[in-house]
Amino acid sequence: MPVVHSLDDLRSLMADWRKSRCSIGLVPTMGYLHEGHVSLIDRAAADNDRVVVSVFVNPTQFGAGEDLEAYPKDLPRDVALAARHGAAAVFAPAPEDMYPAGYSTYVNVEGVSAELCGRSRPIHFRGVATVCTKLFLLTGADRAYFGEKDAQQLAVIRRLVADLAIPVQIVGCPIVREADGLAKSSRNVYLTAEERAAAPILHRALEEAREKIQAGERDARTIIAFLEDRISAEPLAEIDYIQAVHRDTIVPIDRLEGPILVALAVRFGKARLIDNFSLDL
Amino acid sequence: MPVVHSLDDLRSLMADWRKSRCSIGLVPTMGYLHEGHVSLIDRAAADNDRVVVSVFVNPTQFGAGEDLEAYPKDLPRDVALAARHGAAAVFAPAPEDMYPAGYSTYVNVEGVSAELCGRSRPIHFRGVATVCTKLFLLTGADRAYFGEKDAQQLAVIRRLVADLAIPVQIVGCPIVREADGLAKSSRNVYLTAEERAAAPILHRALEEAREKIQAGERDARTIIAFLEDRISAEPLAEIDYIQAVHRDTIVPIDRLEGPILVALAVRFGKARLIDNFSLDL
Known part of the structure; x- marks a missing residue:
């Protein structure tokens, strides 16, 4: 299973899939995959001919003093897990490829981003909306999968996709929990x-x-x-x-x-x- | 030549063009077309199999007290002119179709939007970037044409398209002037x-x-x-x-x-x- 790092390699792989008339499912993640992510990959693999899992700890959705540096990472494990659950590719870009020098464009979803996590994380959903827009456009995915644990994120993404007319279908998937009820995270x-x-x-x-x-x-x-x-x-x-x-x-x-x-x-x-x-x- | 008003009709027309493997050129305008617009349509018709001209006085790029209400309109004349210069469709949506109730998403291109017109028109380029993103995604255009008279707009659009990885090529076209040098507007x-x-x-x-x-x-x-x-x-x-x-x-x-x-x-x-x-x- 290919692990692509550059935006051009991703574009070219997606163009190949498209040329073979494959439907494409996207599972955007920040990596360190757990059973919640796996449930999204399983669902995407059931719905689409090809699944691409993105693994990217997106700096623009972390505020000052948040856990950007500490965020757990294990790409080799993520790649193996994604492959085992039917992913056809992992996209793991470097921050400087997603946000090169001079990068200036941000997508704001007003209203939906204001309450809940938006209160204590004021730039969080701007970063989420921006990176997801870019991932939708880079992959040209037919469907993208998000967990309902991040319920506000799901509402932001649904609003964004409808508002900007992004041609992707958003699929929300149920929260996956530990045996004692703690939501997987x-x-x-x-x-x-x-x-x-x-x-x-x-x-x-x-x-x-x-x-x-x-x-x-x-x-x-x-x-x-x-x-x-x-x-x-x-x-x-x-x-x-x-x-x-x-x-x-x-x-x-x-x-x-x-x-x-x-x-x-x-x-x-x-x-x-x-x-x-x-x-x- | 079809004049489409609804987003769904536009999507379906674009899907037909795409199915016939036609390349698509987009000329986004606010209507009341003059020779400057015509030069964009001519260029788009030379470069692409099909050209769609959008005619939309975009409310989100006008500030309070600006000329949104007064902005000149003549859709029948615009349609005739676009057809005569090789456009295959005009897209003339209603504001409430582009921005339905609950619309919340805005694209900001920071930096490039700050000086020049951005000083006296603080929300102008947010509106331009938002509507252009939506037009690019609705049409799936291969190329989009903008006049160099709006030089800052062109810089904003180029930055936006590069930053968000929108799969459209931006083509800038020279300023068209009256005989005495006044830029057409x-x-x-x-x-x-x-x-x-x-x-x-x-x-x-x-x-x-x-x-x-x-x-x-x-x-x-x-x-x-x-x-x-x-x-x-x-x-x-x-x-x-x-x-x-x-x-x-x-x-x-x-x-x-x-x-x-x-x-x-x-x-x-x-x-x-x-x-x-x-x-x-």
Whole structure:
């Protein structure tokens, strides 16, 4: 399976695939692949003739003081895992090839980027939207696969693709979890043993909140207060945000109606973990 | 020749062209076509199997208090002119189809957008970059044609296309002028007879400045001061800016070296006119 590094090699490989009338699935990742990514690759391989997995720790989506330098990497393992799950190529560009000297263009998705992670990571979604636009255009992919763990990212990408008329279909895939409920994340490696033992509180609390809503609760503040109580009872947890928003527009809501997203970000030591659930009410 | 209004009709027409293995040239315009636009259409028709001319007064590139409402329109005449010069389709979308409710995505080209027109029209190039990105992606054009009168726009578009890896080739075409040297512009209709008689001072002064540089002058401030003197001697002229910049990065320069652009914007009554020349020194 080829691992391509340069943009020109990627373009030429994609042109070959296109010439053979192959449909192309793209799985954009920052690498250090886990079962969540694998589920995206499996789905992409089922839907498309060819799958390309991008592995790129995108500097423009990290703010000052975030974990850009520390972000875990293991390209040989990623390549082997992608190949085993049916990827036909891995694209692993250097930052200076994606953003050469003089690079100046950024894609902003306003509104959808403002709340949740956008509050504590103000340039994050600008970086995500920019790199995904470039990956969509470089690959000419028919479909691109994103996990629902990054629910706001998924909403940003759906908005971006519709707004700019990018000819790619966006496919969201369910969150993959550890046996104890912790959402799979490359950042889970930052957790100490003690933090790792405490972190499943996020999923447990979200499940209880979901049950309350399914039992009829419709007041967002009640649900958020419940989640704050449950999670702040864990001494290792430091809440970044807990919000209830419209699933597609990411606008905060008071009353839980329509397509809703209940999302949170909580720090455990060095790890900032996110999790969520969505419901159609 | 078809005039398509909806995005879906455009997509389907472009897919037909593509299926017949036709190369596609795009000429993006705001309509009210003049000989400058016609020169772009002629060039596009010479280079490509099919040419689509877009006619769209793009609201996102007009600031508050600018001439969005007053901008001249004559679609039937534009359609006839485009057809006569070899266009195979005109795309004339409604603003609410290009920017439907909830539209949120904007493309910013930093740096290149900051000086010249970017100073007095702070959101202008964000609107230009956004609408052009969308037109490139909707048409899947192989080549797109822009006039050198809008020299900063051309630099912004070249930067955008390189940065986001949009698969379109950008072709710049020379400024087309009236017999007395005034650059053709849809906005020339705003000029009163007296203003129209005075406006050619812009080109005359730029020609004299160019001669001074070609005769060896390399100090940008000397050239700018000369242009300011010549133009402010015309009582109807109100200078917006006169600047010397690097042609590609649009960074102001003190010494005239390399690829340079000397550009100005000057108001005559209701009309804000732009003009420029560039040299490789």
